[in-house]
Amino acid sequence: MKKQIEQLVLTALQRLAADGVIPQQAIHTPKIERTRDPKHGDFATNTAMVLAKPARKPPRELAQALLDALPASDLLERCDIAGPGFINFTLSAAAHHRLVPTILAQGHDYGRSDLGKGKRVQVEFVSANPTGPLHVGHGRGAAYGSVVADLLEAIGFDVHREYYVNDAGRQMDILATSVWLRYLELCDETLTFPANGYKGDYVWDIAATLHRDHREAYKQAAEAVFDGIPADEPDGGDKENHIDALIDRSKRLLGDNRYRFVFELGLNTILDDIRDDLSLFGVNYDEWYSERSLTESGAVNKAIERLRASNRLYEKEGALWFRSTDFGDEKDRVVVRDNGQTTYFASDIAYHMDKLERGFDRVIDVWGADHHGYVPRVKAALQALGDDPSKLDVLLVQFAILYRGGEKVQMSTRSGQFVTLRELRKEVGADAARFFYVMRKCEQHMDFDLDLAKSESSDNPVYYVQYAHARICSVFQQAAEQQIRFESEPNAVDYGRLSEPHEQSLLTSLAKYPEIIESAALNEEPHQLTHYLRELANDFHTYYNAHKFLIDDTRLRDARLHLILATRQVVRNGLNLLGVTAPEKM
RNA sequence: GCCCUCGUAGCUCAGCAGGAUAGAGCAAUCGCCUCCUAAGCGAUAGGUCACAGGUUCGACUCCUGUCGAGGGCGCCA
Known part of the structure; x- marks a missing residue:
């Protein structure tokens, strides 16, 4: 319109x-x-x-x-x-009256468009290190990223959803070592667990699997493991040096193949858990992209060579640096360390190069806001490689600050002290959690009061919207029970009978829906949709309280029933885009 | 120190590339079920849009500065 x-x-x-x-x-x-x-x-x-x-x-x-x-x-x-x-x-009245049959005819497609003209967009989101279960901080990125992807798809983009799996690097080695040490404890070895190791219960679980399936085949004496290792932090040493030495020792004592086995066991167990968790949260991917595959395929070296060819690399203090300051970054960045290992940044350059080589017209990264300092260097790298950095859009999601009992909850994956996404889902349900997460602009800090979310979940606005849907279903349930017949052809209904102000404002809200979808998608702002749905539900509840639908005047009854049928369709479409269910009964 | 994000009602937040009287939800007070689900509806009250300048027909919105909150500034990932 x-x-x-x-x-x-x-x-x-x-x-x-x-x-x-x-x-x-x-x-x-x-x-x-x-x-x-x-x-x-x-x-x-x-x-x-x-x-x-x-x-x-x-x-x-x-x-x-x-x-x-x-x-x-x-x-x-x-x-x-x-x-x-x-x-x-x-x-004109004609414009208004055309609306209800249009909505009912388009059904699930009402609000969708071909604005995106089938252009290919990649949305990469969550991409948490597989070193532990997802926590509530990741949940926000998961909900936000998946809704942005769905919105873009709704306006006609060809969307590819991707999770970047950091299956290489030091953090994964720390995990493998943590698993092995816990396994040794299960073998009745006595040791002091490193301050920098992963301490969550899930590490015990993985160790228990190893112990159950392989008994003591991976056992080594604790003395041999810790002999000559520099002191840990509580003992006056450095926790980083301590854990690095333990990693090297683990690799040596286990040998390549057996170390690899423990490593893979940890990685796969956690990745399966993350996959399962996200799937139950209504988040699904087209692709899980392995960081390790970038090294193995030679993509990382290729990226470095391309940078070298364009004269953007130099050596300093034994390391290889990328002159990102040429493109506005605040300092140059290392791509190959003095020990010959490529940095995480090098993988990221290769990864983003690969994304553009795969032919996406647009690439969207959803990152935690703590990574914002990272944006200029990735864009700098793309520019240096001769790619168009404006094709990359990085959306920064602020972490949710958790409160429990009025106090801030400190979280750390390492110490195992965090509220998991799985816990949250079980406590408040996937619907409420998803809706709650996308209710706010992504760059807005979010206070997440766990007590409120868990104990008083009925205050959550998602129920308000769902209730509108259930109420409409209930009206038709009643109509069926009372054997009330109504016109089945939307075009045969006289919408001129809808003259009440409540009906007019409901019609106006319904007409707005496609505009909201377009705006929410183009601005990557799912909260526009949650706010809209609240208003639409409010229009309906107000109408419901003011007027009866199952009345004797058949012409008016038909008009009203079709109006709320259209309302139900729009509520359903909107909730569907948010990944929230539309229950028929509550 | 430098960079990013934010500052709107007691609390949590909207306010769409500047536009007509600044809006919701909680919380507070008062009403509404012999009637399609009260997880609902209506009403009242609540604001120098952090502060100071600037841009113009017009600023919560754009620019500059100040103050305040959170985050980021590794040969970590």
Whole structure:
């Protein structure tokens, strides 16, 4: 509808330009907005005010000229000039009455569009290190990323969802070593677990699997493991040196193949858990992309060679540096360490190069806000490689700050002290958790009160929206029980009977839905949809309380029933996009 | 010290590429079920949009500065 008015005004502008009333270059796609106050009609445009300066004419005079040039349309009832030069458009009854049958005919597709024209977009999100179960911080990225992906798909993009698996690197070695040490403890060895090891219960579980399946085949004496290892932090040493020495010792004592086995056991167990967890949270991926595969395929070396070829690398203190400052980064970055190992950053360059080589028109990364300092160097690398950095969009999601009993909950994966996503899901349910997570702008800090989310979950707005859906279902349940027949053909209904203000505002809200989807998708702002659904549910609940649907006047009854049928469809479509269920009963 | 994000009602947040009187939800007070689910509805009250300048027909929105909150600044991942 908005689009149609936009076209009408554009045509008028072209006519004015042809008549020399406004300069040719002043023609632009007019901004058509919904009005806040119904007294101002349904839509308004400020075009006349914007044109006042280039046309050197008073805004109201221009507005009148614009109206005179406006093509006729049965969409509009009235067009008025108001205030300093706004043009207000009031939709005709015909436009309103066309809406309900349109929604019912389009069903699941109402609100969808082909705006994206099938362009390929990759959305990479969560990508948490597989060193432990996902916690509630990851949950926000999971909910946000998956809804952004769904929204983009809804407006016609070809979306590829991807999880980047950090299955290489030191953190994974720390995990493997942690598992092995716990295993040794299960073999009745006595040892002091490293301060920097992973201490969560899941590490015990993996160790127990190893012990169950292989008994003492991987056993070594604790003395042999710890002999000559530098002291840990509580003993006055350095915890990093301590754990690194333990990793080296583990590799040597176990040998390559057996160390690999423990490593893989840890990785696969945790990855399976993450996959399962996300799937139950309604988050699914097209691809799980392995960091290790980048090294193995030679992609990392290829990226480094390309940087070298473009003269962006130099050696300093035995390491290989990328001159990212050439592209606005605040300092240069190491890609190959003095010990010959490539850095995580080198993998990331290769990964992003690969993303663009795969032919995506647009690449979206959803990162935790703590990684924001990382954005300039990745963009710098893409630019250095001759790729277009503007194809990469990094969306930063602020961490949720958890509160329990009014106090901030400190979280650390290493110490095993965190609330897991799985716990949250079990306590408040996937629906409430997902809705809650995307209710706020991603860059907004979020206070997540666990006590509130867990104990008083009925306060959660998701129930308010779901309740509207269930209530509508219930009305039709009642109709069936009372054997009330109603018109089955939406086009045969007389929508002119919907004259109540509550009905008008409900119709207006329903008409807004496609605009909301488009805006939420283009701005990557799922919260627009949650807010919209709240308003729509509010319109319905208000209507429900003010008027009865199952009445004797059959014509009016038919009109009302079709109106709430359309409402149910839109609520369902919206919840579906958020990955939230639309229950028929509550 | 430098960089990023944020500062709107008692609390949690909206406010859409600047637009017509700043909006919700909790919490507070008062009402509404012989009637399609009260997980609901209505009403009242609550604001120098952190502060100071600037840009213009017009600023919560854009720019600069100050103050305040959180985060980031490794040959870690």
